[in-house]
Amino acid sequence: xxxxxxxxxxxxxxxxxxxxxxxxxxxxxxxxxxxxxxxxxxxxxxxxxxxxxxxxxxxxxxxxxxxxxxxxxxxxxxxxxxxxxxxxxxxxxxxxxxxxxxxxxxxxxxxxxxxxxxxxxxxxxxxxxxxxxxxxxxxxxxxxxxxxxxxxxxxxxxxxxxxxxxxxxxxxxxxxxxxxxxxxxxxxxxxxxxxxxxxxxxxxxxxxxxxxxxxxxxxxxxxxxxxxxxxxxxxxxxxxxxxxxxxxxxxxxxxxxxxxxxxxxxxxxxxxxxxxxxxxxxxxxxxxxxxxxxxxxxxxxxxxxxxxxxxxxxxxxxxxxxxxxxxxxxxxxxxxxxxxxxxxxxxxxxxxxxxxxxxxxxxxxxxxxxxxxxxxxxxxxxxxxxxxxxxxx
Numbered sequence: 088x089x090x091x092x093x094x095x096x097x098x099x100x101x102x103x104x105x106x107x108x109x110x111x112x113x114x115x116x117x118x119x120x121x122x123x124x125x126x127x128x129x130x131x132x133x134x135x136x137x138x139x140x141x142x143x144x145x146x147x148x149x150x151x152x153x154x155x156x157x158x159x160x161x162x163x164x165x166x167x168x169x170x171x172x173x174x175x176x177x178x179x180x181x182x183x184x185x186x187x188x189x190x191x192x193x194x195x196x197x198x199x200x201x202x203x204x205x206x207x208x209x210x211x212x213x214x215x216x217x218x219x220x221x222x223x224x225x226x227x228x229x230x231x232x233x234x235x236x237x238x239x240x241x242x243x244x245x246x247x248x249x250x251x252x253x254x255x256x257x258x259x260x261x262x263x264x265x266x267x268x269x270x271x272x273x274x275x276x277x278x279x280x281x282x283x284x285x286x287x288x289x290x291x292x293x294x295x296x297x298x299x300x301x302x303x304x305x306x307x308x309x310x311x312x313x314x315x316x317x318x319x320x321x322x323x324x325x326x327x328x329x330x331x332x333x334x335x336x337x338x339x340x341x342x343x344x345x346x347x348x349x350x351x352x353x354x355x356x357x358x359x360x361x362x363x364x365x366x367x368x369x370x371x372x373x374x375x376x377x378x379x380x381x382x383x384x385x386x387x388x389x390x391x392x393x394x395x396x397x398x399x400x401x402x403x404x405x406x407x408x409x410x411x412x413x414x415x416x417x418x419x420x421x422x423x424x425x426x427x428x429x430x431x432x433x434x435x436x437x438x439x440x441x442x443x444x445x446x447x448x449x450x451x452x453x454x455x456x457x458x459x460x461x462x463x464x465x466x467x468x469x470x471x472x473x474x475x476x477x478x479x480x
């Protein structure tokens with residue numbers, strides 16, 4: 088059967104900005120030796136700063152995400168502006184608990200459902216293996232003034248517009264200091280070009296606050312995790328060997344790691360991230376507003392017109408929206424069914440990682456046979472979720 092897979096959290100940025108190809112322009116040059124040394128030193132300082140995290144450490148950025156009308160005139164332009172704040176709310180080494188909050192320009196919660204709630208991100212101050220994601224593009228040194236401070240920094244520019252690609256700019260501080268929460272990021276922008284849907288985003292540092300060595304706070308609940316520290320399991324009835332797949336998340340020194348595979352009853356949950364590709368947390372977080380302007384808000388249009396029901400999974404029950412669609416290919420008729428959360432932030436979904444809230448909680452495919460009878464061909468269903476961190480539920 089042909090299933091319609093959901094997008095993982097680590098791919099959300101790519102999905103939201105699918106109009107931006109990820110390859111580097113053949114005309115862009117790499118950083119010089121001195122710029123590379125600056126980058127390496129900054130990466131080391133940002134990593135080590137996690138071990139010195141204090142409750143109250145905070146950075147705030149302004150952001151603006153835009154989507155223009157399609158080249159042939161379809162659709163309408165969209166713009167979303169606001170603030171993104173990252174703040175340390177608890178420290179229990181080796182874990183640093185960070186809250187990510189999206190607000191409008193006046194500091195009020197956003198109306199867009201996907202960004203309406205704060206997210207909790209436990210980040211390990213140590214690492215299970217070496218982690219690094221090169222900063223691509225041409226690197227040049229500069230002095231940047233932001234948040235009332237002056238920063239020695241490196242600007243990375245990747246210009247792929249002549250290849251129907253984006254103009255991508257990132258500015259990172261050489262000495263990240265309190266900016267360790269975003270690996271030293273001062274500002275960022277991405278702008279599309281060519282024949283794709285125009286759009287992009289901008290992010291700029293607005294405020295920095297350092298916490299107190301005397302401050303302490305209890306570890307927060309994992310009611311609304313971005314992902315790290317949590318997992319979910321999905322029963323996948325596809326192909327000859329149906330089974331349960333577990334999706335695990337962690338974060339180490341500013342990088343998100345996502346692992347997915349069959350449930351191993353002989354291993355502790357989420358104990359192996361050795362094969363997970365690191366994704367910079369700041370890239371993921373700055374990409375979520377772009378996803379909002381490039382996709383439908385909640386619920387999706389098809390679900391809004393669907394029937395109402397209830398989704399149940401291991402003691403959890405939440406109101407759901409159920410959609411059905413039909414497809415006839417060479418005389419074979421199939422019925423596709425998708426179940427979405429009516430409210431992705433419903434109390435019954437407490438503890439569920441972000442990515443699973445904004446994809447179908449269940450889907451199925453039935454083949455229609457003689458007499459109108461439907462025979463199941465397969466599907467997927469979220470069956471379990473929770474926190475794998477010690478002492479967390």
